[in-house]
Amino acid sequence: MSVETEPVARPRRRRLVDNAGPGDRAFLGLARGGGSLVLVLMVLVGTFLAYRAWDALDQAGFSFVTTEQWSPDGGGFGIAAVMVGTVLIAVVAISVAVPLALGAALYISEYAPRWLKRTLIAMVDLMAAVPSVVFGLWGFFFLQWKIIDLSRWLSDWFGWIPVFSVAGVQRHDPLATPTAYTASTFIAGVVVALMVAPIACSVMREAFGLAPAGEREGAYALGATRWGMIRSVVLPFGRGAAIGGTMLGLGRALGETIAVVMIISPRFEIQPHVLEHGTSSVSSLIALRYGESSPFGISALMAAGVALFVLTLLVNFTAAWVVSRSRSGALSEV
Numbered sequence: 001m002s003v004e005t006e007p008v009a010r011p012r013r014r015r016l017v018d019n020a021g022p023g024d025r026a027f028l029g030l031a032r033g034g035g036s037l038v039l040v041l042m043v044l045v046g047t048f049l050a051y052r053a054w055d056a057l058d059q060a061g062f063s064f065v066t067t068e069q070w071s072p073d074g075g076g077f078g079i080a081a082v083m084v085g086t087v088l089i090a091v092v093a094i095s096v097a098v099p100l101a102l103g104a105a106l107y108i109s110e111y112a113p114r115w116l117k118r119t120l121i122a123m124v125d126l127m128a129a130v131p132s133v134v135f136g137l138w139g140f141f142f143l144q145w146k147i148i149d150l151s152r153w154l155s156d157w158f159g160w161i162p163v164f165s166v167a168g169v170q171r172h173d174p175l176a177t178p179t180a181y182t183a184s185t186f187i188a189g190v191v192v193a194l195m196v197a198p199i200a201c202s203v204m205r206e207a208f209g210l211a212p213a214g215e216r217e218g219a220y221a222l223g224a225t226r227w228g229m230i231r232s233v234v235l236p237f238g239r240g241a242a243i244g245g246t247m248l249g250l251g252r253a254l255g256e257t258i259a260v261v262m263i264i265s266p267r268f269e270i271q272p273h274v275l276e277h278g279t280s281s282v283s284s285l286i287a288l289r290y291g292e293s294s295p296f297g298i299s300a301l302m303a304a305g306v307a308l309f310v311l312t313l314l315v316n317f318t319a320a321w322v323v324s325r326s327r328s329g330a331l332s333e334v
Contacts, residue, residue, distance in 0.1 A: 053303035072300035086281040090253035092189025097197040105204035128198035136262035139191035151181040183265035185274040196249035203245030207238035247319035257283035
């Protein structure tokens with residue numbers, strides 16, 4: 001005996017209708033317009049730089065990337081030396097800034113009492129707003145003379161590593177002139193690090209604060225200490241944002257101008273020794289030579305600006321991609 005069953009009706013797909021009000025539509029239009037305007041301005045800036053730099057790039061060709069000296073009106077010119085100096089200053093800055101930013105972000109989000117947290121957040125934000133010239137003056141008149149002993153110690157004990165060696169200075173030489181260590185990549189990098197740290201700290205702190213409360217409580221329920229919870233929940237959750245904040249700080253460090261100009265002594269040769277006197281960067285080159293350059297020299301400086309513009313864009317786009325693929329970045333986009 002067969003039992004007839006009634007056919008089960010398939011559920012009908014509901015069509016979702018967006019009933020956005022006038023305020024929502026206006027906000028969406030402003031957001032899209034603002035984002036489009038930023039992209040248009042970025043394209044216009046890149047186009048302007050490329051147009052003004054075309055004469056210099058057309059004459060120099062590929063040698064623009066490999067030439068160390070800078071003499072556009074005779075003898076050749078290129079960005080090999082200044083680009084190496086730019087990258088080294090940024091690497092030193094990030095090496096100093098990341099531990100400071102990570103420690104400050106963890107303390108503010110996980111350890112600081114509530115009454116102190118707002119004060120610390122305000123202080124970090126205010127530090128990010130300090131003008132570059134103030135950091136430059138502080139670095140030139142105070143820091144570099146206080147940090148010479150550290151530079152000498154690094155040179156004495158780690159001089160066997162090429163990046164820490166100083167030409168013409170013997171190990172443990174008490175008569176070595178202090179000026180061998182001034183106006184160096186290391187000093188400029190430390191100053192830039194204090195300018196970069198607040199930016200990286202803010203990004204990291206926001207990410208750490210978004211770590212799911214359920215996972216935090218689950219870690220405590222399993223017997224984890226506070227550091228164990230941070231290591232197993234907070235740091236993995238904010239790893240992508242921490243990397244992104246670091247790279248955003250790197251983008252800032254690559255383009256820093258005034259503070260670097262006030263500290264370094266220009267040197268147009270590839271100088272990989274970070275403790276040694278003299279270095280250069282693309283931004284400082286443009287700031288120092290723009291007022292005295294011929295029309296062709298201006299075109300050469302614009303070409304250097306194009307190289308820095310492309311490098312900074314690559315770093316910032318990479319940072320945005322890393323943040324968007326992290327758990328914290330995905331959560332912030334919901």
